[in-house]
Amino acid sequence: MGLKAAVIGSAFAALARTAAAAQPGAAEPVPAPMRDLVWGRLNFLHTTDTHGWHAGHLQEPQYSADWGDYVSFAHHMREKADRDGVDLLLVDTGDRVEGNGLYDASSPKGEYYYDIYRQQDVDIICSGNHELYIASTADGEHRYTVPNFKENYIASNLDYIDPESGEKTPLAQRYRKFQTKNQKLDVVAFGFLFDFTGNANNTVVQPVRETVREPWFQTAIREETDVFVVIGHVGVQMLEFKIIFRAIRKANPLTPILFFGGHVHIRDATTYDARSFAVASGRYFETIGWMSIDGELERKALSTDTNFSFTRRYIDNNLLGLHYHTGLDANTFPTEHGRNVSAMITSARSALDLDYAFGCAPQTFWLSRAPYPGDDSIFTWLEKDVLPDIAVNPARADVPRLVIFNTGAIRFDIFQGPFTRDATFIVSPFLSKMVYIPDVPYAVARKVIGLLNNAGKIVAESGSESGSGPSFPRDPRFMANPEQLVIHESVIHELPVSNAANGGPLLDTDFQQKPLGDDGAKPTGQRPRLTEGYTTHDDIGRDGDDTVHQPVNFYVVPNCVQAEVGLPPAVEGKENQGGDFPEKVDLVFLDFITPLVLVALKFAGGGDYTEGDVKLYVEGTFTELMAGWIEENWPKTC
Ligand SMILES: *[C@@H]1O[C@H](CO)[C@@H](O)[C@H](O)[C@H]1NC(C)=O
Ligand SMILES: *[C@@H]1O[C@H](CO)[C@@H](O)[C@H](O)[C@H]1NC(C)=O
Ligand SMILES: *[C@@H]1O[C@H](CO)[C@@H](O)[C@H](O)[C@H]1NC(C)=O
Numbered sequence: 186m187g188l189k190a191a192v193i194g195s196a197f198a199a200l201a202r203t204a205a206a207a208q209p210g211a212a213e214p215v216p217a218p219m220r221d222l223v224w225g226r227l228n229f230l231h232t233t234d235t236h237g238w239h240a241g242h243l244q245e246p247q248y249s250a251d252w253g254d255y256v257s258f259a260h261h262m263r264e265k266a267d268r269d270g271v272d273l274l275l276v277d278t279g280d281r282v283e284g285n286g287l288y289d290a291s292s293p294k295g296e297y298y299y300d301i302y303r304q305q306d307v308d309i310i311c312s313g314n315h316e317l318y319i320a321s322t323a324d325g326e327h328r329y330t331v332p333n334f335k336e337n338y339i340a341s342n343l344d345y346i347d348p349e350s351g352e353k354t355p356l357a358q359r360y361r362k363f364q365t366k367n368q369k370l371d372v373v374a375f376g377f378l379f380d381f382t383g384n385a386n387n388t389v390v391q392p393v394r395e396t397v398r399e400p401w402f403q404t405a406i407r408e409e410t411d412v413f414v415v416i417g418h419v420g421v422q423m424l425e426f427k428i429i430f431r432a433i434r435k436a437n438p439l440t441p442i443l444f445f446g447g448h449v450h451i452r453d454a455t456t457y458d459a460r461s462f463a464v465a466s467g468r469y470f471e472t473i474g475w476m477s478i479d480g481e482l483e484r485k486a487l488s489t490d491t492n493f494s495f496t497r498r499y500i501d502n503n504l505l506g507l508h509y510h511t512g513l514d515a516n517t518f519p520t521e522h523g524r525n526v527s528a529m530i531t532s533a534r535s536a537l538d539l540d541y542a543f544g545c546a547p548q549t550f551w552l553s554r555a556p557y558p559g560d561d562s563i564f565t566w567l568e569k570d571v572l573p574d575i576a577v578n579p580a581r582a583d584v585p586r587l588v589i590f591n592t593g594a595i596r597f598d599i600f601q602g603p604f605t606r607d608a609t610f611i612v613s614p615f616l617s618k619m620v621y622i623p624d625v626p627y628a629v630a631r632k633v634i635g636l637l638n639n640a641g642k643i644v645a646e647s648g649s650e651s652g653s654g655p656s657f658p659r660d661p662r663f664m665a666n667p668e669q670l671v672i673h674e675s676v677i678h679e680l681p682v683s684n685a686a687n688g689g690p691l692l693d694t695d696f697q698q699k700p701l702g703d704d705g706a707k708p709t710g711q712r713p714r715l716t717e718g719y720t721t722h723d724d725i726g727r728d729g730d731d732t733v734h735q736p737v738n739f740y741v742v743p744n745c746v747q748a749e750v751g752l753p754p755a756v757e758g759k760e761n762q763g764g765d766f767p768e769k770v771d772l773v774f775l776d777f778i779t780p781l782v783l784v785a786l787k788f789a790g791g792g793d794y795t796e797g798d799v800k801l802y803v804e805g806t807f808t809e810l811m812a813g814w815i816e817e818n819w820p821k822t823c
Pocket of ligand 3: 525
């Protein structure tokens with residue numbers, strides 16, 4: 186099914202027409218069958234890895250609600266909590282920045298983002314790694330987001346170094362103890378970042394295993410509380426959360442512990458024991474996570490007999506879904522504040538000229554939803570069309586070259602239609618430049634791509650874990666997108682798509698159908714078709730997504746791809762050696778992977794190349810070069 190919303194029975198179509206998405210020009214939201222939220226006594230809404238997508242997905246109807254809609258949504262959900270005498274808390278686990286024009290297109294970056302983001306009342310918030318790669322981004326966090334959220338911002342293992350005094354202080358308080366509004370439940374909350382080492386030198390990340398030994402932490406976990414809430418920019422399956430869980434559980438055998446994670450860009454949930462629950466809520470503001478806990482939460486009631494029940498939902502950021510969960514409609518849903526925030530976003534997008542089109546994409550190019558190599562793969566397009574044209578250095582024009590591109594440098598699909606300024610930041614938000622090592626023996630250079638694509642294996646064979654030999658970074662897969670970590674480890678390969686020829690599978694008749702806004706009544710006539718989207722299978726089960734979807738296929742892509750320029754075409758099954766092949770080539774790559782390329786060269790028998798051998802190949806960032814290529818090669822208008 187394409188990007189256009191399918192018409193699903195007359196009741197649905199009527200609804201779709203009346204529900205305008207918040208940003209002008211955004212795709213109309215799509216109706217779909219829904220699963221309800223299950224409320225408990227303590228309830229949470231969770232965002233993570235929003236990466237600047239606060240305007241929503243203008244080209245994808247399933248996720249086209251914006252931050253203003255989320256402000257309205259949270260308002261109505263809090264009102265419901267107040268009416269029912271339960272509590273609702275909002276959580277955000279970082280990577281709010283980098284990855285969308287709304288953040289990246291201004292100079293300095295984030296000129297509009299900080300004021301837009303702060304309009305949401307987030308109760309517990311922490312930093313991700315993307316807040317820390319560049320010193321000025323970490324400064325922005327220190328100067329704006331931390332004061333904007335005051336006591337709600339928690340930095341359990343993160344320090345900030347003042348550029349003037351050189352003084353190191355916690356970026357925010359280490360933990361937070363507070364009472365919920367309606368039930369006066371005591372909450373002790375922490376805010377962690379995984380053991381990140383790529384941060385700029387104005388911050389310090391303490392490894393989690395050290396933090397849990399700190400006296401302040403040991404005191405905090407002995408505070409009297411009804412529940413512990415650990416938020417973190419950490420995947421829920423990652424060791425860091427397990428270490429924190431074990432430390433808290435050791436001191437509190439019975440208290441419930443709730444975890445909110447992120448970083449891995451997936452919908453995921455798990456339990457560490459019967460009294461704990463952990464949720465991760467996807468990426469790019471596609472998902473608003475939901476968690477609830479029910480049971481006798483007051484600690485005076487705590488005994489080995491008290492049982493808690495937990496639920497989770499992954500809410501598609503779809504305006505119709507937000508209406509559905511609040512029981513409201515296009516007229517009653519938006520609050521004045523929410524409308525104001527949507528208006529702030531519209532004017533920021535317009536000031537940044539984010540809708541300016543460099544050209545018209547003739548087709549959709551997928552990051553991982555089409556097989557690589559293949560005509561619909563963004564990496565095949567880069568390898569065949571773009572890299573040979575943009576990796577050009579006039580002074581080296583006669584030298585054949587291998588151009589290596591790490592796939593993690595592309596973050597999102599390119600949709601058929603206008604390729605806008607916004608899209609440049611969405612597709613490639615980084616400032617990576619193309620660098621090169623001149624005159625590398627071809628026999629050595631040709632081995633580099635294979636080594637990079639088997640980097641995990643290199644680590645194992647080099648014995649670098651035990652300290653000998655050259656070492657790859659602890660997780661060499663960071664060359665690819667974080668989603669690939671999961672794709673590699675599970676079976677999202679090629680899910681069967683039944684009935685695809687009919688435009689998608691029909692609804693299972695056993696499924697309790699609750700069409701959006703239709704109050705559970707089945708539409709007459711044909712049964713609705715499903716839209717493509719998340720069909721999450723986590724440790725809890727297969728019922729996590731709030732919207733019933735037809736599955737999307739995901740494919741594994743390698744760490745790196747390579748364009749060969751000025752070399753004879755590769756012959757299937759033959760070693761590209763001798764014959765017409767040059768003795769030496771220029772090895773061109775993105776500066777981001779320099780350390781890995783140097784190690785790979787050493788493994789390839791190239792001896793000791795150093796950073797000193799690496800020179801700039803082309804002026805400008807890869808993103809600028811790609812936009813320039815599109816301007817020259819794609820039609821200006823659609
Ligand atoms: C951090 O790095 C910058 C730029 O490389 C350098 O000028 C500065 O002295 C460094 N600061 C510290 C505290 O090491
Ligand atoms: C809690 O669960 C256990 C095991 O299922 C059960 O035996 C016990 O009766 C439950 N306690 C309450 C208070 O429901
Ligand atoms: C919304 O914006 C209007 C116009 O700027 C302002 O008067 C009003 O106070 C704002 N309302 C809220 C709830 O933010």
